[in-house]
Amino acid sequence: MKISMISEHASPLAVLGGADAGGQNVHVAELALALGRRGDEVTVYTRRDAAELDDRVPLGPGVEVVNVTAGPAEPVERDRMLPHMVALAEGVAADWAERGAPELVHSHFWMSGLAALDAVARTEARTGARVPTVHTFHALGSVKRRHQGAADTSPAERVWLEPRVGREADAIIATCTDEVNELSALGIDGAKTTVIPCGVDLDRFAARGQRALRFVRPTVAVVGRIVPRKGTDLVISALAELADRGVDDVDLIVVGGPDAAGSGLLADAEIARLAEIACALGVGDRVRFLGRVPQQELPAVLRSVDAVVCTPWYEPFGIVPLEAMACGVPVVAAAVGGLQDTVVDGVTGLHVPPRDPAAIADALGRLLPDARRRAALGRAGRARVESEYTWTSVADRTAAVYRRLIENVARPLAGAGRGR
Ligand code: UDP
Numbered sequence: 492m493k494i495s496m497i498s499e500h501a502s503p504l505a506v507l508g509g510a511d512a513g514g515q516n517v518h519v520a521e522l523a524l525a526l527g528r529r530g531d532e533v534t535v536y537t538r539r540d541a542a543e544l545d546d547r548v549p550l551g552p553g554v555e556v557v558n559v560t561a562g563p564a565e566p567v568e569r570d571r572m573l574p575h576m577v578a579l580a581e582g583v584a585a586d587w588a589e590r591g592a593p594e595l596v597h598s599h600f601w602m603s604g605l606a607a608l609d610a611v612a613r614t615e616a617r618t619g620a621r622v623p624t625v626h627t628f629h630a631l632g633s634v635k636r637r638h639q640g641a642a643d644t645s646p647a648e649r650v651w652l653e654p655r656v657g658r659e660a661d662a663i664i665a666t667c668t669d670e671v672n673e674l675s676a677l678g679i680d681g682a683k684t685t686v687i688p689c690g691v692d693l694d695r696f697a698a699r700g701q702r703a704l705r706f707v708r709p710t711v712a713v714v715g716r717i718v719p720r721k722g723t724d725l726v727i728s729a730l731a732e733l734a735d736r737g738v739d740d741v742d743l744i745v746v747g748g749p750d751a752a753g754s755g756l757l758a759d760a761e762i763a764r765l766a767e768i769a770c771a772l773g774v775g776d777r778v779r780f781l782g783r784v785p786q787q788e789l790p791a792v793l794r795s796v797d798a799v800v801c802t803p804w805y806e807p808f809g810i811v812p813l814e815a816m817a818c819g820v821p822v823v824a825a826a827v828g829g830l831q832d833t834v835v836d837g838v839t840g841l842h843v844p845p846r847d848p849a850a851i852a853d854a855l856g857r858l859l860p861d862a863r864r865r866a867a868l869g870r871a872g873r874a875r876v877e878s879e880y881t882w883t884s885v886a887d888r889t890a891a892v893y894r895r896l897i898e899n900v901a902r903p904l905a906g907a908g909r910g911r
Contacts, residue, residue, distance in 0.1 A: 492531045492893055495593040495622075496523060497603040497610075499579055500569045501629075502537040504548060504556055507786055513716045514810045515629045517786075518666075518689050519599055520550065525690075525886035527553030534593070536583050536606075538575060540566045557586060570644040576602050580609035587614055587622075594897050597625040597664075597889075601632065601649060604656030623900035625892060626660035628653070630807045631673050634828075638720060638804045654678060661900045662892055666808040667829035685892050688832065690882035691813035696790050698819030698873050703791035709859040710742040711823075712796040714789070714811045717748035717761045722802040722825065724768050728848035729800075729855060731772035738856060743778045743800075746792060751782040793818040797865060798858055802843065802851055806830050812840070813880050816872030821865050823854045833880070839872035 496519060503520030505512040523533040532553050539558035542565075548556045559582035562575030583606060587593065592614050598607035604626045611622045632649040657663060657679035665671050665686050675681050704710075713723050723745055733741055748759045762780050769778040784792055793799060799815035800823045808829035812822045816833070822840035824830040825847075836842040841858065843850035858865055 492526075492595065492890065492897065493591075493593045494526060494531055494533045494893065495583070495587070495596040496533060496535045496599065497537075497579070497583060497596065497607050498535060498599040499538050499561075499576065499603045499606060500572055501599065502540070502556065502558075503535055503550055504537075506783075514689065514808060515599060517810055518627075518629070518808075521690060521692065521882045522886060522889060523554045524551045525882040526890065527551050528883070529886055529890060531890065534586075536579070536586070538562065538567070538572065538579055539564050559583060559586075568644075570646060573602055573646045573648060576606045577609065579603075580606040580613065583607075583610040584613040584617075588617065592618070592620065592622050595623045595625060595893050597627070597893070598656075598660070599627050600629050601653040601656050604628075604660060605652060608656065608659055621900070623662075623896040624660045625662045625664060625896065626656055627664045627666065628657070628670070628674075628807070629666070631670070631677075633677060634673055634805050634807070642719075661896050664889065664892060667832045669828050669831060670807065685888075687885060687888045687892070688829070688880060689808050689810050689813070690880045690885040691810065691817045691876050693817055693877060693881060695787065696793070696814045696817035698794070698817070698869070700794060701791045702795040703788065704744075704795040706742060706795065708740045708742050710744060710796050711798045711800050711855065711859075712744045712746060712793065713800055714746040714784075714793070714814075715801075717745070717759060717765075719761065720804045722804055722846065723765055725802050725846060725848050726800050726851060727765060727769045727772060727774060727778060729851035730769075730774045730777055732848055732852035733856060734774060734777075736852070736856065738859075741777065741855065741859060743774075744792075744796065745778065745780045746782075746784050746789070748780065748782050757782045789814065790818050793820050796820060798823055798840075798855065800851065800855075801825065801830060801834075802845070803827065803830075804845060809833065813876055816840075816869075817876045819866075819869035819873045821858060821868035821872065823851060823858065833875075835871070835875065839868055839875050841868075 498519045501515035505516050535556045538561045544558045561578035596607045598604040654677040663684040769775045802825040806828040822834050824834040825845045826842040834840045841854040
């Protein structure tokens with residue numbers, strides 16, 4: 492199949508771990524590469540965020556990334572990108588006009604959905620042929636608003652434009668079952684939604700291999716973009732709670748954020764806020780901020796810790812728990828969003844209620860002294876990702892959705908095919 496993807500802010504080529512580059516970048520890159528390995532041809536369109544980027548960059552066999560000029564050729568915050576979506580659609584449609592339209596377009600995040608629908612309409616007006624559309628939201632404005640309230644900086648138009656993308660796309664791929672309920676609350680027809688999770692690179696994230704760090708005390712890790720909604724402060728509070736209960740030897744490493752400068756200092760407002768909280772709670776010396784770790788070095792860090800803690804306020808999917816499970820490390824996870832599907836309570840980790848430091852402390856208090864339990868949970872985690880979350884199976888399931896749409900929705904060129 493000849494497939495286009497649009498991922499306006501999340502380039503598969505971006506550096507991971509900063510404020511705006513995380514799971515979506517991984518998802519788009521790995522899905523495209525896995526489709527390429529199947530023999531599909533994938534072009535990923537993204538917004539050019541630096542003048543020196545080549546127009547077309549090969550990502551792997553059968554996969555290329557196209558940097559479309561849409562707005563200034565410099566980083567633009569995700570929440571300020573909406574005005575550039577018309578230019579992105581124009582660029583995509585122009586590329587299709589020059590090189591031939593794809594059999595299907597798969598958009599990622601609501602603004603890319605707008606650009607996809609726009610590019611499809613332009614192409615249909617030009618050729619009469621209709622390119623089918625699949626959309627993956629990755630995150631929903633309705634959920635973000637519920638949790639972030641006034642701190643949500645999404646453009647006001649998201650409230651009505653995002654559901655429109657859901658209504659107008661031919662099919663939706665949701666990444667977890669919780670999202671299906673959220674979509675139906677937005678009035679999006681469940682019949683056109685298929686749940687296909689994200690995957691994890693099982694070769695990179697292996698249970699066996701070197702450990703990057705050696706710890707003398709029990710140590711847990713939080714990994715991800717350093718933003719308030721990831722709930723790192725809850726884990727710091729849990730450490731203080733454990734100390735109050737007399738367990739004062741647990742260390743926390745926090746991975747993500749900016750690269751450590753030459754001095755080793757991390758210039759980041761959110762890290763400064765978290766460090767202040769840790770000091771105020773008397774656990775300042777228990778928490779270490781490592782900054783961004785390149786993904787290829789992450790497995791050796793994950794294998795070094797006794798547990799990974801993922802306790803976001805909400806989580807559309809959450810690839811980090813899969814990465815921990817793939818490394819054979821148990822996960823303490825808030826029972827929210829995708830973490831309810833991926834982490835099996837009592838089997839691959841422990842669930843805790845959202846925003847509940849005492850519950851995190853309880854879970855760690857049970858898990859950390861029990862090496863046999865941790866090993867059993869880690870083994871079960873590895874087995875689970877091997878059976879459910881390979882990118883190959885994610886790509887096969889996604890390709891089946893594409894195939895169905897190409898056969899049923901695509902309208903051929905006037906005068907061509909199907910006896911016209
Ligand atoms: N990541 C990384 N280095 C870091 C922090 C994060 O490579 O220092 C990667 C991590 O391995 C994962 C992704 O960023 O693949 C985060 O994805 P997730 O779905 O957990 O969270 P999101 O960023 O989408 O909210």
